[in-house]
Amino acid sequence: MAVKQREGMTTWQRRERGVQLAIWAAWLAGTAIFVYCWRLISDKTMWMFVWDAPEQAVDLAERMVPPKWSYMSSLWLPLWDTLNIATLGTLMALIIAVPVAFCAARNTTPSVVFVRPVALFVIVASRSINSLIWALMLVTIIGPGVFAGVLAIGLRSVGFCAKLLYEAIEEIDPNQVEAVTATGASGGQVLTYGIVPQVLPAFAGISVFRWDINIRESTVLGLVGAGGIGLQLDASISNLAWTQVSLILLAILATVILSEWVSAKARHAII
Amino acid sequence: MTAAVAGRRWRRPPFIKSARLRWTLFFGAALYLALALGTLDIDWNRVVEGIPRGRRFVMSFFPPDFLSRWAEILDGIYESLWMTVTSTVVGIALSIPVGLGAARNLAPRWVYLACRAVVALSRTFPEIILAIFFVKLFGFGPFAGFLALSVGTVGFYGKLLAEDIEDMDPGQAEAVRATGASWFQWLNYAVQPQVLPRMIGLGLYRFDINFRESAVVGIVGGGGIGATLLTAFDRYEFDSAAAILFIIIAIVMAVEYTSGFVRRWVQ
Numbered sequence: 001m002a003v004k005q006r007e008g009m010t011t012w013q014r015r016e017r018g019v020q021l022a023i024w025a026a027w028l029a030g031t032a033i034f035v036y037c038w039r040l041i042s043d044k045t046m047w048m049f050v051w052d053a054p055e056q057a058v059d060l061a062e063r064m065v066p067p068k069w070s071y072m073s074s075l076w077l078p079l080w081d082t083l084n085i086a087t088l089g090t091l092m093a094l095i096i097a098v099p100v101a102f103c104a105a106r107n108t109t110p111s112v113v114f115v116r117p118v119a120l121f122v123i124v125a126s127r128s129i130n131s132l133i134w135a136l137m138l139v140t141i142i143g144p145g146v147f148a149g150v151l152a153i154g155l156r157s158v159g160f161c162a163k164l165l166y167e168a169i170e171e172i173d174p175n176q177v178e179a180v181t182a183t184g185a186s187g188g189q190v191l192t193y194g195i196v197p198q199v200l201p202a203f204a205g206i207s208v209f210r211w212d213i214n215i216r217e218s219t220v221l222g223l224v225g226a227g228g229i230g231l232q233l234d235a236s237i238s239n240l241a242w243t244q245v246s247l248i249l250l251a252i253l254a255t256v257i258l259s260e261w262v263s264a265k266a267r268h269a270i271i
Numbered sequence: 272m273t274a275a276v277a278g279r280r281w282r283r284p285p286f287i288k289s290a291r292l293r294w295t296l297f298f299g300a301a302l303y304l305a306l307a308l309g310t311l312d313i314d315w316n317r318v319v320e321g322i323p324r325g326r327r328f329v330m331s332f333f334p335p336d337f338l339s340r341w342a343e344i345l346d347g348i349y350e351s352l353w354m355t356v357t358s359t360v361v362g363i364a365l366s367i368p369v370g371l372g373a374a375r376n377l378a379p380r381w382v383y384l385a386c387r388a389v390v391a392l393s394r395t396f397p398e399i400i401l402a403i404f405f406v407k408l409f410g411f412g413p414f415a416g417f418l419a420l421s422v423g424t425v426g427f428y429g430k431l432l433a434e435d436i437e438d439m440d441p442g443q444a445e446a447v448r449a450t451g452a453s454w455f456q457w458l459n460y461a462v463q464p465q466v467l468p469r470m471i472g473l474g475l476y477r478f479d480i481n482f483r484e485s486a487v488v489g490i491v492g493g494g495g496i497g498a499t500l501l502t503a504f505d506r507y508e509f510d511s512a513a514a515i516l517f518i519i520i521a522i523v524m525a526v527e528y529t530s531g532f533v534r535r536w537v538q
Binding site for chain 1: 283303307308310321324325328329349350352353354356357360395396397399400403404407408409410412413414417460483484486487490491494497500501504516519520523524527
């Protein structure tokens with residue numbers, strides 16, 4: 001037990017001296033790194049622009065109210081596009097993610113040495129690159145539009161879905177798989193009767209979870225030309241049409257809240 | 272018994288038990304897909320036309336060119352890293368009071384509602400939209416990106432911290448309170464040890480997210496590697512862009528590996 005002798009009395013302490021010192025040193029190092037990084041950022045900042053930000057904010061807020069409600073009529077189609085980008089993108093991601101996940105899970109992969117690292121690299125590469133950057137690339141290849149958005153969301157979500165799914169596959173109960181194997185089932189039958197039923201709830205949960213995230217992400221893809229309500233947002237900001245901007249932000253807010261509600265309901269029903 | 276069973280075959284129980292709900296969902300999904308694909312408006316000519324171009328484009332990514340823009344890339348990566356560090360630290364520092372307030376078992380009702388509102392608001396908008404506005408207000412540069420990432424961190428971390436506190440073991444908290452501990456002592460000795468291991472892991476995870484997001488806020492002028500990346504795309508220097516993407520992937524992998532290591536060490 002960590003105790004300290006002081007004036008002949010033994011007092012309780014939370015930690016041993018060495019541990020306490022190590023924690024203190026870690027705090028010191030952390031603070032030093034933070035202060036250093038902050039200095040560098042501060043050097044690159046024009047503080048003059050920062051100080052007049054409150055005035056700018058008030059000015060901007062004044063220009064943003066009231067929202068231009070009549071503009072809503074031309075937002076329904078972009079909102080529908082946004083929904084489609086998220087849903088079709090999630091669908092595409094799930095179709096690709098399932099085989100990748102089975103290749104990445106230690107207990108189902110065809111080869112731990114050759115196939116698994118490739119699958120893991122696919123997962124990391126897809127996860128590290130933001131959907132906006134995927135969209136930036138895809139717009140150059142296949143042109144601006146909803147399709148580029150669908151592909152961008154899909155490619156970004158593959159890694160996320162595959163990672164969560166392969167973790168779920170690795171956590172299955174091996175006894176059930178063994179029981180199915182013992183009946184003389186073929187490899188495919190073991191998969192459909194022994195493994196799939198065990199990961200199906202996780203799969204459904206992951207898809208709903210990712211769909212919710214994708215709704216959020218697909219609202220901004222238009223900034224680089226990949227369709228959806230982001231296009232209108234970008235255009236309105238460039239035109240300094242701030243009353244339209246505030247309406248678009250409200251529309252995004254409503255969509256996100258709605259999608260969160262739907263996904264919460266769906267996940268509740270699954271679990 | 273055997274005669275009756277012989278003609279029947281076992282079938283797997285369906286995933287959704289109610290047949291009505293199953294078919295409603297099935298037809299609903301089919302209808303939606305038909306509608307969505309109908310309005311998707313894919314210009315297949317453009318796509319087909321794009322395939323050879325796409326191949327050329329993909330080819331022009333290889334080999335990645337690390338050298339010709341190395342100075343700019345290095346500058347951007349450093350800026351991204353500074354932004355990541357500062358925004359993670361500031362974001363987490365701000366989210367601790369918010370998270371404490373948003374825990375139902377800790378805060379009075381009005382504080383709870385106020386903090387939940389803060390969390391919900393900062394979670395709604397993607398970092399990039401926040402960045403657009405912060406760039407408008409605070410000018411171009413890493414400061415705007417830093418602010419956007421910090422606000423994003425508050426929403427993410429505050430929510431998870433609050434949920435973790437709500438899930439804690441009330442027995443330990445009660446035991447410490449029974450010794451006559453003050454509120455801060457109670458927080459420090461009962462709540463903090465229970466949530467700390469998971470929160471360190473989540474902090475590292477958020478660091479990882481912030482680094483990835485810092486690559487994006489640059490697209491709208493928030494500083495960091497995103498600005499360099501956008502410039503590379505605009506100049507059609509796809510080999511430099513590929514180099515940047517590879518560096519991002521490598522750093523994300525390194526951070527993920529380290530955070531896994533630290534998490535195992537903490538728990």
